[in-house]
Amino acid sequence: MSSNTFMNETGAEILKSIRAPEFILPTLLFPVVFYTMFAIVLPSTPKTATYLLASFGVFAAMGPAIFGFGVSVANERERGWLSLKRITPISSYTYIASKLLATIIVTAFSLLLIYLIAGLAADVSLSTRTWYFLLFFHLACVIPFSFIGLSIGFYFSSNSAIAIANIVFLGLAMLGGLWMPISIFPSALQTFAEFLPTFHLAEIALITIELKDTERLFQHSCIIFIMSIIFALIALVTWSKQRY
């Protein structure tokens, strides 16, 4: 693929996103509004605000990835747009890579809003190096969530994709402990959280900002790596099934 194609495709993806207020407003504003509520409006200390910054950043990366891939791929596939692309000389991977880059850019805006609120209003103070590490990590969270979104988009019709994406989005956020730490959950739910990518991503984010020690870092990273590969394989299978 030429870089020109890739740039055009990414540009088109970003234009489609920002022209859809029903997509861009909830995915951009939900995380920052929730973060403001939990970390500032409700009584909290800079420590809880920092703690929540780690997990809400993961939450911010989840929306654009799950909805952007899940709902829009289902829709574009159903409309026959993907078939029309398949008869042109570009590779289907260009489409997916462009969507991924566009999603990362949208996520960066969402993260920027949360970081500004955290730094300016919630008295979160981190070293510059840590801010960069956190940003890099939160952006990387887009990748596993995109595979989940892709599987939804290739498997479900566009109408059911919206419902499924919502369930997955809210379920992963709540049960993975992105809104409140899982330590306040009953023990069965705490065990269940170990099976969710959101829990492990939030833990790695907490390790990044040094609120948890690095003891389980390797374990969390391995689990996330394996989960990502599984999600990618599911996406590949659902993709090849819908092609013929």
Add this chain to the structure above:
Amino acid sequence: MQNHNSNNLVQITNLYKAFSNKIALDNINLTIPKKGGIIALLGHNGAGKTTLINCLLGLCRSDSGQIEIFNSKPSSQHVKTRIGAMLQDTDLPDLLTTREHLTLFASYYPNSRSVKELISSYELSDFADKLYKNLSGGQKRRVQMAIALIGKGELLFLDEPTNGLDSSARRLLWTKVKQLADKGKTILLSTHYLEEADALAERVIVLHQGKIIADAPTPEIRKKLTGSIIRCISRLNHSELSSLATVRSVQQSGRFVNLHCLNPVKAMHSLLALDPGISELSISKPGLEEVLENLSKQQTVL
């Protein structure tokens, strides 16, 4: 390599395709030569037209048989730069403008037409900067047509391009298709309108229940259309009706009978002689229905 004729754009041999229990394509053999002009793929909905086109485009895998297109497999890179297509029931994303859609697809091809030139020559400038969702049905179809042409393909597939268009939009599209053929493009156009095949194509391939039941120059197909259809309500039975003067086939449709006859005046005389009490009489020219009836009865490929 097989003993193919490299002058052919498309060579299909013994192609079969079934979906769950339904046979979609049944032993298709088809050749499209270079500079093949406009070829109509005529048949009812569900006859297998879209499946055949999708197999040629590599969007659908056949169960058995061979497809060669530009002496390669469908969906190979070598083929993709030489074809263009307008697919059935396809919609582009709502939130991009005509110009953005064209620019995007132009960037897919190594040697594409200029977007500016396409916009002016296909009269898209009135809605070049409008979002796709705000275009009318006819305008959307024109954008899709422009996308089919943007890669300068020499073989174009148009799957029911005029379906759902009003007659003025249809005529505009016909003019454009004819211009493309004049420029040396080969166009395979599927339709269920006999009139469209007759008006546009030099060659008509009739597809019925997954089989090619006729493949001939348009004038030969037109010969099948000689005579008239007498439609009426009569008390005569099937064999009495079949024996009327010049009647070639009899079809029951509800309370009505359709008589395909070569000479309507003679047929009417003999009909009225046997049944003076016929009602709801109308006489018309044969359509796709009669051509299919006629051809599938003969079961001989021209």
